[in-house]
Amino acid sequence: MGPYDSSISPAAGSSNSSSSACSSSTKPPPPDQMDHLLAGAGYKVRSNELNQVAERLQHLETVMVKSLPVDISEMVNDAVYYNPTDLASWVDSLLTELNTNVTVPEPVPVNTDLSDLHEFPSGMNVYGSNHAPEMHGEFSQQAVTPLEEDVSIRLVHVLMTCAEAVQRGDLSLASLLIDDLQALLGRVNSGCGIGKVGSFFVDALSQRVVNSPENGVVQVELTAYENEILYHHYYEACPYLKFAHFTANQAILEAFDGQDCVHVIDFNLMQGLQWPALIQALALRPGGPPLLRLTGIGPPSNDGRDSLREIGLKLAELARSVNVRFAFRGVAASRLDDVKPWMLQVSPKEAVAVNSIMQLHKLLGPGPPIDLVLDWIRDLNPRILMVVEQESNHNQPEFLDRFTESLYYYSTMFDSLDACTAQPEKSLAELYIQREICNVVCCEGSARVERHEPLVRWRERLTSAGFAPLHLGSNAFKQARMLLTLFSAEGYSVEENEGCLTLGWHSRPLIAASAWQAIPKPSPATMGR
Amino acid sequence: MFPINDHVDLLIEVLQRLDGRSLGAAACVCRQWCSIVRNDSLWEHLCFRQLSPPPSVGTRSVVLALGGYRRLYMVCVRPVVSRLKAGESEVVRRVWNQREMELTLSLFCVEYYERLLGGGGVVGGGESPAKSLKFLCQAVNVGL
Numbered sequence: 001m002g003p004y005d006s007s008i009s010p011a012a013g014s015s016n017s018s019s020s021a022c023s024s025s026t027k028p029p030p031p032d033q034m035d036h037l038l039a040g041a042g043y044k045v046r047s048n049e050l051n052q053v054a055e056r057l058q059h060l061e062t063v064m065v066k067s068l069p070v071d072i073s074e075m076v077n078d079a080v081y082y083n084p085t086d087l088a089s090w091v092d093s094l095l096t097e098l099n100t101n102v103t104v105p106e107p108v109p110v111n112t113d114l115s116d117l118h119e120f121p122s123g124m125n126v127y128g129s130n131h132a133p134e135m136h137g138e139f140s141q142q143a144v145t146p147l148e149e150d151v152s153i154r155l156v157h158v159l160m161t162c163a164e165a166v167q168r169g170d171l172s173l174a175s176l177l178i179d180d181l182q183a184l185l186g187r188v189n190s191g192c193g194i195g196k197v198g199s200f201f202v203d204a205l206s207q208r209v210v211n212s213p214e215n216g217v218v219q220v221e222l223t224a225y226e227n228e229i230l231y232h233h234y235y236e237a238c239p240y241l242k243f244a245h246f247t248a249n250q251a252i253l254e255a256f257d258g259q260d261c262v263h264v265i266d267f268n269l270m271q272g273l274q275w276p277a278l279i280q281a282l283a284l285r286p287g288g289p290p291l292l293r294l295t296g297i298g299p300p301s302n303d304g305r306d307s308l309r310e311i312g313l314k315l316a317e318l319a320r321s322v323n324v325r326f327a328f329r330g331v332a333a334s335r336l337d338d339v340k341p342w343m344l345q346v347s348p349k350e351a352v353a354v355n356s357i358m359q360l361h362k363l364l365g366p367g368p369p370i371d372l373v374l375d376w377i378r379d380l381n382p383r384i385l386m387v388v389e390q391e392s393n394h395n396q397p398e399f400l401d402r403f404t405e406s407l408y409y410y411s412t413m414f415d416s417l418d419a420c421t422a423q424p425e426k427s428l429a430e431l432y433i434q435r436e437i438c439n440v441v442c443c444e445g446s447a448r449v450e451r452h453e454p455l456v457r458w459r460e461r462l463t464s465a466g467f468a469p470l471h472l473g474s475n476a477f478k479q480a481r482m483l484l485t486l487f488s489a490e491g492y493s494v495e496e497n498e499g500c501l502t503l504g505w506h507s508r509p510l511i512a513a514s515a516w517q518a519i520p521k522p523s524p525a526t527m528g529r
Numbered sequence: 530m531f532p533i534n535d536h537v538d539l540l541i542e543v544l545q546r547l548d549g550r551s552l553g554a555a556a557c558v559c560r561q562w563c564s565i566v567r568n569d570s571l572w573e574h575l576c577f578r579q580l581s582p583p584p585s586v587g588t589r590s591v592v593l594a595l596g597g598y599r600r601l602y603m604v605c606v607r608p609v610v611s612r613l614k615a616g617e618s619e620v621v622r623r624v625w626n627q628r629e630m631e632l633t634l635s636l637f638c639v640e641y642y643e644r645l646l647g648g649g650g651v652v653g654g655g656e657s658p659a660k661s662l663k664f665l666c667q668a669v670n671v672g673l
Contacts, residue, residue, distance in 0.1 A: 246632075246635070271646060273639065276639050277638055280595075281631070283591050284587050286585065314646060315642075317645060318645060321595070322590070322591045322594050322595070322638075323590065479628065482613070482629065482632055483632065485612065485613060486609060486612050
């Protein structure tokens, strides 16, 4: 037995340290070896059998739950015949014992992401969010019983059928189905998962059916204060807005490098939560801070407060504390296409950044407002146009397509919310999202403003409007990743997509950030010569 | 007996080498220690002694304007570091990098602003952080 004999296992007590150094490798173990995570818990399962064993254990649970109590107690009173250490044969033996004739479903090809199966010994919960969508796995749930799972699947089916009926104009069927849906909702856990998001969609559908299926409803308008509260809670409950703000700020900071006079135009000021971090970063930049002008666009006040001015004052106070020369201007406009470029008072000597966090999609309604707005943005000659949008297609002409897509999208978003922090913040954040859902499902025409489109469409649109893409650098990417590790839920992922960044829940991107630069228009003097 | 309280410079040298928790405990020893520990420069040292390269010149005035180093440590540095290195026992004995420090300062600034929004009283404001940083203090819910 030489020192390099690889058949010596390190645990065999060989005192030759070079032997154990050789037999420990950094390669992943070959698939027919025992899974080392489960081995640590005392179970021996081969890595290439993990899926099968998982399926069988799931099936065993189903059978045990559905069996009459009398059968189980017989099993429980007997001594344990089978050694559970060898999980595969143990579960097979138990299944045979219970005389099941039901065929075990073929294992669905899933990601063999071992971190999901690590939950095994404690939960027997195989419903990780990595399940392939064709198994209805996009509505992932916390430990559900098989019965509840059936109800959830039925809920989704009936939702789709109802949406289809609405699209066809078959209102009587739709009303019946809504009653069905209410009944189903009573049978699922409406505190999380499909129960919760399902209830929002049922609500929206019933509003549409009852009120005005063709022309859509008009949503109740909230006061500016109420909107700000909802937005703030959404900001706190999940990382999407923080990701948007920090990524945008990093890109703007880089675009402003070396500039002494800078002007940021924010298409939706809200409470100005994005700007303190930029002000602070500018304060600390090498060479000192520039003169910063901020123009904040927001809806005109409908509750007597001048919210734009108040926020401007607070931001000015912060800027003064950190010695950044700062000037604020508020522009009140209920729609972005009401804004005229002269209101922004851009001076030719300053470097301009235009910041649009989930605003441009509101211009995709009937008419050409998006083209007009993109045109005057281009006229401002910004060094950077920052666009952050929801990564989904909720603007399809067919209602059923929109409905399906938004059901998938918002379920994923609610899953991610479920995995995050405490209670009170969450319910208001959910209300914020619920209003979006309502707008996508119930509204039509100019009232439907949540017309989200995916990144590929925005790329086409912006390119044809005369903008060139700016790659978001590795700094933005690393910062986004770091921001995510600070959140309590593992499951968020940042991806880089041709110079743009997306943030998603597991493999589904939910929000996309991209940066653009205006291509200067050819001047009239040089044309047509 | 060596009366350490008569040699404050030595005492500070010793205190500079402690971690945050021990500094907190040190503040409870006696009134003199308490007033020394409350000196912000000790906490500045704690925040950035492992930073390589050291923070830029303007950092101090910004941090002081936003609430000071002790607050920066309690509200941002400690939870951020423990979250970034979940599982390590020695929370502060690690080398920061520039990016981590910048992110921490930005979060500190957002927190200051949220207190501004919350209505007045920013000076000496409460010890508990504003809402947006509560996520840092929540227990990490990993794989349960």
